[in-house]
Amino acid sequence: MNARQAPEFPQWPQYDDDEREGLIRALEQGQWWRMGGSEVDSFEREFAEHHGAPHALAVTNGTxxxxxxxxxxxxxxxxxxxxPAFTFISSSQAAQRLGAVAVPVDVDExxxxxxxxxAADAxxxxxxxxxxxxMAGFLADMDALDKxxxxxxxxxxxxxxxxxxxxWQGKRVGELGSVAAFSFxxxxxxxxxxGGAVLFPDAEMYENAFLRHSCGRPKTDRRYLHSIAGSNLRLNEFSASVLRAQLRRLDGQIATRHQRWELLSGLLDSIDGVVPQRGDERTDVPSHYMAMFRVPGISEEKRNAVVDRLVEIGVPAFAGFRAIYRTDAFWEIGAPDTTPEELARRCPHADALSQDCIxxxxxxxxxxxxxxxRTAEIIADVVGAA
Incomplete structure (x- = not known):
């Protein structure tokens, strides 16, 4: 197998004249800070409307x-x-950096x-x-979680x-009645x-968040009357102008990804030893942030070798997230009073995913x-060789 046989994938990020025009628009308005410009305000309105939320607040990043x-x-x-024990570390560190204890629980296999x-037990x-x-744009069981x-x-x-x-069952993320945080x-x-954004279901939470993301300072304040404790989490006008363009092409890209995942997941499912992620069918519009699959029973060393080989061939592959309790960072602050071994016992699926997920x-x-x-053929060859 040689590099000439590798599939061709589009580059990421994608952009066109919409982003260029947005950046020039932000530049020429003469105010590059959200308090003086209009791009952040416009993006927040558009993002909230797109996701069915009453309020959106743009911030510096997803964490x-x-x-x-x-x-x-x-x-x-x-x-x-x-x-969840199987996630990117920001999910737990966001709580830990506030002085809280992050409590990991297992995930569905x-x-x-x-x-x-x-989660109920915890x-x-x-x-x-x-x-x-x-995970990967398949929504968690929001019915059971709401209950x-x-x-x-x-x-x-x-x-x-x-x-x-x-x-989720026709409802957009902002229509599910709870706070939701996004990363850009x-x-x-x-x-x-x-960049990042938070959707809020009511005005009171939004107003509180606005103050906290702007050093506790009301929007109209001219006398440094900081009313509550906060930090500077404000998004700039240039980033917002780019995100407005990105939002306009989101649904079309999701539709393409969904069609391709239907094909790829079926092909992966036919490969001996490969098990693709299976989303809850109530996620009627998954966004497909990743194409995830497992190789149950493989060692972590061999899984990593499979990933390295896929990358060598030209397939943008990554090892699955490490269970958060399997990282040194998790134990630095805000960790529960237990051990990694005990959490691994409580979270067998997360522990296995740390080893066998790609x-x-x-x-x-x-x-x-x-x-x-062609991608499925390459995965079959590489997994088979491992």
Missing amino acids: HALELALQVLGVGPGSEVIV HTFNIDVAR VTPRTRAIMPVH LSADTGVPLVQDAAHAHGAR QNGKLMTAGE WLHHRVLLASEGDIR
């Missing part, structure tokens, strides 16, 4: 979006936040999303938030960094290199059908 969402809900020292029964009087992560939230009084914070434009980092489904960049799902078939 800050999670931190801000949790802070608005009262998360801080002495509190706990329930997070097929959807890779939080196991709601395990609720204590100190729990201030439950954070489902919509858990109602039964316990613990609010949800949707980590929607993978779920731009996704829908360079690899995300829409990007300005960095994902492909979503630009793979923007390739032609022929390149999708």
